[in-house]
Amino acid sequence: MKIEHARRPLAVALLAVLLTALMLMAFMVRPASAETNTGATTASITSGVKITKVLYNPDGNELYAPNGEKVSIKNVSRRTKNLQGVVLSDDDGHAYRLPYYNLSAGSTVVVRSGSGERRYGVLYAGWNTAVWNNTGDVARLKASSGTLIDRCTWGSSSGTTAYC
Ligand SMILES: [Ca+2]
Numbered sequence: 001m002k003i004e005h006a007r008r009p010l011a012v013a014l015l016a017v018l019l020t021a022l023m024l025m026a027f028m029v030r031p032a033s034a035e036t037n038t039g040a041t042t043a044s045i046t047s048g049v050k051i052t053k054v055l056y057n058p059d060g061n062e063l064y065a066p067n068g069e070k071v072s073i074k075n076v077s078r079r080t081k082n083l084q085g086v087v088l089s090d091d092d093g094h095a096y097r098l099p100y101y102n103l104s105a106g107s108t109v110v111v112r113s114g115s116g117e118r119r120y121g122v123l124y125a126g127w128n129t130a131v132w133n134n135t136g137d138v139a140r141l142k143a144s145s146g147t148l149i150d151r152c153t154w155g156s157s158s159g160t161t162a163y164c
Pocket residue numbers: 056057058062069130131132133134
């Protein structure tokens with residue numbers, strides 16, 4: 001009898017722990033799936049990010065090594081911004097629709113012109129050619145609605161990098 005009495009509180013405690021764990025899992029899973037669902041259908045962000053830098057003339061020949069070209073996009077707001085649906089483009093018809101990517105406040109992500117496996121801090125536009133003209137160009141960030149979020153321009157005498 002004594003053993004049975006001792007076991008029951010333990011069983012209750014274990015059940016309580018299990019239930020708490022299940023509730024926590026449900027709580028953690030729900031916002032993530034909701035974000036995924038709405039991310040595909042809702043409009044993209046329209047503000048809070050800036051093009052801070054364009055390395056348009058990297059070392060080497062970017063026609064053959066386009067990943068040398070890099071555009072830095074920074075979250076200048078105070079909250080995390082998801083970049084999904086935002087479009088990075090130039091004036092020659094190159095446009096890259098950014099994927100689901102949470103950019104935390106103050107952080108920067110780099111978009112390279114070639115292909116590669118995306119990781120935190122680096123995305124690949126997949127253009128696989130030189131896109132940012134060394135003789136002057138404009139990089140634009142637009143919302144999915146077409147609204148201009150930011151742009152960075154440079155001329156032929158700017159060297160290798162535009163800071164905006
Ligand atoms: Ca270039």
